[in-house]
Amino acid sequence: MIFCFSATGNSLYAAQRLAEATGDTLIDIGEALRGGKYEYDAAGDERIGFVAPTFAGTLPGAVGIFIERLRLTGAGGRYVYGVFTCGGSDGFEPAALYAMLKAKGIGFDGSYTVVMPDNYIVWSDVPPEPALGAILDGADKALDVIIEAVKAKKPGKIDERPPQMLYMPLTEVSASKGTGALFADGSCAGCGLCAENCPMGCVTVVDGRARWEGLCTMCFACLHRCPARAVQHGNDTQNKGRYVNPRVRF
Numbered sequence: 001m002i003f004c005f006s007a008t009g010n011s012l013y014a015a016q017r018l019a020e021a022t023g024d025t026l027i028d029i030g031e032a033l034r035g036g037k038y039e040y041d042a043a044g045d046e047r048i049g050f051v052a053p054t055f056a057g058t059l060p061g062a063v064g065i066f067i068e069r070l071r072l073t074g075a076g077g078r079y080v081y082g083v084f085t086c087g088g089s090d091g092f093e094p095a096a097l098y099a100m101l102k103a104k105g106i107g108f109d110g111s112y113t114v115v116m117p118d119n120y121i122v123w124s125d126v127p128p129e130p131a132l133g134a135i136l137d138g139a140d141k142a143l144d145v146i147i148e149a150v151k152a153k154k155p156g157k158i159d160e161r162p163p164q165m166l167y168m169p170l171t172e173v174s175a176s177k178g179t180g181a182l183f184a185d186g187s188c189a190g191c192g193l194c195a196e197n198c199p200m201g202c203v204t205v206v207d208g209r210a211r212w213e214g215l216c217t218m219c220f221a222c223l224h225r226c227p228a229r230a231v232q233h234g235n236d237t238q239n240k241g242r243y244v245n246p247r248v249r250f
């Protein structure tokens, strides 16, 4: 089984390629969080994978919370691995995954990192073509190697450093509390896709306009996947591109 968290499709693309090559079942961490599904049995599986993006040099909050709540049986003797997609370089997420699984008594065989297009457009922007295509091609080549290693159950990198942060803390996005940076501008059509795509259930549509309330993992699924480009993060994203991995099937 492959537990996958993905907002803009990079990690999902990696997980889909792994699933195709191994025949392993994909489990969407966002869906599991929304449905409160934390019990899984790996007795019939050879491998258990965790595929996720790097957030602030560690695991996304959604992934950390899911692993904390996870009740996994039948994991003994299985090949357990992590694959992280990042926009620049890896951080403590391999160490964080190792530490979190160890705390649950789950063994770990190592992790792998793939550089993919950076979706954190607060500080940067979506790279234009042909740079974007070159990053995706590089990721495909890196994935070829990772897939062979996972299929052969080879030991990956084990980072035993104590991580500074196990996962990125959730952010209060309730506008009523004055701290929410995410909002829908006047072009919001009230279609509700942002609410459907939110792993944390933070978005609702009120009077035809999306509204954020509660604790958010800052994955930016709402922002990048809005067909009207109406979702903004403060003043940081008005004139920036939007990104969804063009090679993924949602």
Ligand SMILES: Cc1cc2nc3c(=O)[nH]c(=O)nc-3n(C[C@H](O)[C@H](O)[C@H](O)COP(=O)(O)O)c2cc1C
Residues within 6 Å of the ligand: 005, 006, 007, 008, 009, 010, 011, 012, 052, 053, 054, 055, 056, 057, 058, 085, 086, 087, 088, 089, 090, 091, 116, 117, 118, 119, 120, 218, 219, 220, 245
């Ligand atoms: C809140 C946030 C924090 C991020 N922090 C990092 C980081 O510390 N280092 C990095 O290389 N990329 C960082 N990124 C970029 C993502 O890790 C990268 O684009 C990833 O492939 C996105 O995966 P997804 O498409 O599966 O959601 C960050 C993205 C977000 C939204």
